[in-house]
Amino acid sequence: MSTSNETLTGMEAPALGPTRRPARDFAVPAPLKSHGPARIIAMCNQKGGVGKTTTSINLGAALAEYGRRVLAVDFDPQGALSAGLGVDNHDATTIYDLLLNPRLDPRDAIQRTSTPGLDVIAANIDLSAAEVHLVNEVAREQILARVLRKVADDYDLILVDCQPSLGLLTVNALTAAHGVLIPLESEFFALRGVALLKETIEKVQDRLNPALQLDGILVTMYDSRTLHAREVMERVVDAFGETVLETVVRRTVKFPDASVAGVPVTQFAPDHSAAEVYRQLARELIHRGAIA
Ligand SMILES: Nc1ncnc2c1ncn2[C@@H]1O[C@H](COP(=O)(O)OP(=O)(O)O)[C@@H](O)[C@H]1O
Ligand SMILES: [Mg+2]
Numbered sequence: 001m002s003t004s005n006e007t008l009t010g011m012e013a014p015a016l017g018p019t020r021r022p023a024r025d026f027a028v029p030a031p032l033k034s035h036g037p038a039r040i041i042a043m044c045n046q047k048g049g050v051g052k053t054t055t056s057i058n059l060g061a062a063l064a065e066y067g068r069r070v071l072a073v074d075f076d077p078q079g080a081l082s083a084g085l086g087v088d089n090h091d092a093t094t095i096y097d098l099l100l101n102p103r104l105d106p107r108d109a110i111q112r113t114s115t116p117g118l119d120v121i122a123a124n125i126d127l128s129a130a131e132v133h134l135v136n137e138v139a140r141e142q143i144l145a146r147v148l149r150k151v152a153d154d155y156d157l158i159l160v161d162c163q164p165s166l167g168l169l170t171v172n173a174l175t176a177a178h179g180v181l182i183p184l185e186s187e188f189f190a191l192r193g194v195a196l197l198k199e200t201i202e203k204v205q206d207r208l209n210p211a212l213q214l215d216g217i218l219v220t221m222y223d224s225r226t227l228h229a230r231e232v233m234e235r236v237v238d239a240f241g242e243t244v245l246e247t248v249v250r251r252t253v254k255f256p257d258a259s260v261a262g263v264p265v266t267q268f269a270p271d272h273s274a275a276e277v278y279r280q281l282a283r284e285l286i287h288r289g290a291i292a
């Protein structure tokens with residue numbers, strides 16, 4: 001089976017990336033003249049370990065490097081985003097507190113990170129009780145939206161790092177969001193779950209948030225040395241076409257290493273391709289208009 005550029009290496013043919021499109025370099029964005037109100041993007045996939053948290057952290061950090069004001073919201077009781085950004089999630093006010101107590105000011109829950117321009121609202125295991133508490137609330141799907149509305153003017157982008165489920169918390173994220181990004185592990189069975197996720201997105205569009213857009217599918221954990229990975233890529237592009245982002249994140253140990261250090265990879269290994277790929281993703285999303 002032919003995959004990326006092997007069959008198209010004629011003299012005049014442009015080099016193709018893994019998505020079978022020209023491997024473009026997206027322009028470095030101009031600084032913004034003014035800030036806010038934020039576009040909200042939910043990072044969603046009900047499968048765990050596909051790169052949601054890694055993408056939230058590193059896309060956020062790359063955009064902050066480009067002068068965007070970014071708020072990352074940890075919306076997973078595992079608290080991996082909080083840990084990966086090195087912020088306190090024990091004594092701090094968390095997203096759980098904000099969901100349950102509308103009188104709290106979300107600005108009091110915002111913590112700075114070591115990357116200037118990238119702030120975070122933390123989460124911890126308390127959040128696992130939120131669905132039970134919120135299920136009987138009025139407009140229970142809109143509670144996160146109400147929280148984020150209060151801080152939207154202070155940011156250009158709010159990234160919501162969802163937990164691996166399609167439950168009420170994820171529906172809250174999709175209801176609050178303008179766009180969804182789906183990180184997809186380069187793995188044979190990865191496609192199976194996307195149909196279900198797209199159904200959930202369509203239900204939310206239908207009933208709660210008609211303006212919600214699918215901003216892109218990001219292939220992660222890609223290993224170009226294996227035929228398997230190239231075949232998966234081929235199938236992803238066949239299934240989702242232009243929705244698949246041209247930027248593809250390769251598998252590298254720099255990501256877990258950076259998480260352990262509690263900093264984005266853009267800071268842990270600024271010159272490594274792992275940092276550069278998330279800068280490219282930032283540029284691509286700005287180029288596509290998903291981010292200002
Ligand atoms: N491109 C990558 N290459 C190698 N490891 C990665 C990559 N992206 C993420 N990881 C690692 O894989 C694990 C799961 O990633 P994570 O972003 O936490 O996924 P999710 O949030 O979807 O559960 C983490 O240990 C993370 O450091
Ligand atoms: Mg995660």
